Amino acid sequence: MLLAIDCGNTNTVFSIWDGEKFLCTLRTSTHHARTADAYFTWYSTLINHYGIRAQITDVIISSTVPRVVWNLRVFADRFFDCRPLVVGKPGCGLPVTPRVDQGTQPGPDRLANAVAAFDRHGGNVVVVDFGTATNFDVVAEDGAYVGGVIAPGVNLSLEALHSGAAALPHVDISQPDKVIGTNTVGCIQSGVFWGYTGLIEGIISRIKAEYGAPMKVVGTGGLAPLFEQGDHLFDTIEDDLTMHGLTVIHDYNKEQGA
Ligand SMILES: Nc1ncnc2c1ncn2[C@@H]1O[C@H](COP(=O)(O)OP(=O)(O)O)[C@@H](O)[C@H]1O
Ligand SMILES: CC(C)(COP(=O)(O)O)[C@@H](O)C(=O)NCCC(=O)O
Numbered sequence: 568m569l570l571a572i573d574c575g576n577t578n579t580v581f582s583i584w585d586g587e588k589f590l591c592t593l594r595t596s597t598h599h600a601r602t603a604d605a606y607f608t609w610y611s612t613l614i615n616h617y618g619i620r621a622q623i624t625d626v627i628i629s630s631t632v633p634r635v636v637w638n639l640r641v642f643a644d645r646f647f648d649c650r651p652l653v654v655g656k657p658g659c660g661l662p663v664t665p666r667v668d669q670g671t672q673p674g675p676d677r678l679a680n681a682v683a684a685f686d687r688h689g690g691n692v693v694v695v696d697f698g699t700a701t702n703f704d705v706v707a708e709d710g711a712y713v714g715g716v717i718a719p720g721v722n723l724s725l726e727a728l729h730s731g732a733a734a735l736p737h738v739d740i741s742q743p744d745k746v747i748g749t750n751t752v753g754c755i756q757s758g759v760f761w762g763y764t765g766l767i768e769g770i771i772s773r774i775k776a777e778y779g780a781p782m783k784v785v786g787t788g789g790l791a792p793l794f795e796q797g798d799h800l801f802d803t804i805e806d807d808l809t810m811h812g813l814t815v816i817h818d819y820n821k822e823q824g825a
């Protein structure tokens with residue numbers, strides 16, 4: 568069985584893939600100092616709790632935080648006796664080569680999203696991924712990742728307001744009833760929620776105009792459903808998009824004999 572690990576700047580997610588479905592998804596915060604033994608303690612506690620019997624034979628990692636990869640490699644080696652595939656690193660092939668400026672290393676999460684979007688939708692897709700950053704990943708007709716847009720994430724924007732302005736409290740994101748806030752929290756929620764809705768709409772329409780062919784828009788990440796409530800922004804929302812991309816990249820590398 569495959570253990571797919573998606574390590575973002577905020578959260579690290581482990582999913583076990585049995586070849587047909589994900590058996591479970593485990594989430595922890597990302598810390599570069601977490602050791603292989605600490606990962607295993609956390610992992611084995613949870614899979615025992617859920618009663619999952621999984622024989623892990625393969626591990627694939629996508630990490631937007633370079634410093635965590637070493638401990639995850641040790642984790643795979645020590646506990647599953649395998650050398651993991653690490654997306655974006657030598658030894659991990661991609662079905663289609665990205666087309667970006669020379670010297671650019673696209674985020675591995677974006678590469679996995681592109682592979683998943685092509686597998687499910689056949690290209691000409693924009694993925695909008697709500698993580699620490701909000702990224703727009705453009706996938707060409709042949710499945711190549713061809714770049715996109717990186718915007719500050721929703722929670723990062725809220726944190727920036729709170730840390731930069733003495734009188735502004737920490738606020739959780741939600742859709743406000745009105746645009747004109749009549750209290751501080753309402754004003755902040757309006758700024759971030761409607762500001763973000765405008766950012767998403769504006770960037771998608773500019774990407775489509777520049778791309779010049781019809782495109783599907785796929786939303787992913789925890790906050791995608793919240794923004795879909797405000798306006799119809801996405802053609803579909805797919806929570807497991809990055810993880811699906813990791814399973815496809817793993818299959819591709821197996822076929823290539825890796
Ligand atoms: N359903 C949700 N509701 C509110 N906030 C969420 C939800 N899902 C994720 N978040 C927040 O969005 C941010 C990014 O989450 P995540 O997708 O795990 O990012 P990353 O992949 O960069 O680690 C985090 O601050 C997280 O707390
Ligand atoms: C844009 C990102 C920060 C998003 O990461 P995340 O929010 O999921 O942690 C990540 O994909 C990244 O570090 N990219 C490298 C630069 C690039 O994609 O061009």
Ligand SMILES: [K+]
Nearest residue numbers: 575676696698
């Ligand atoms: K992510």
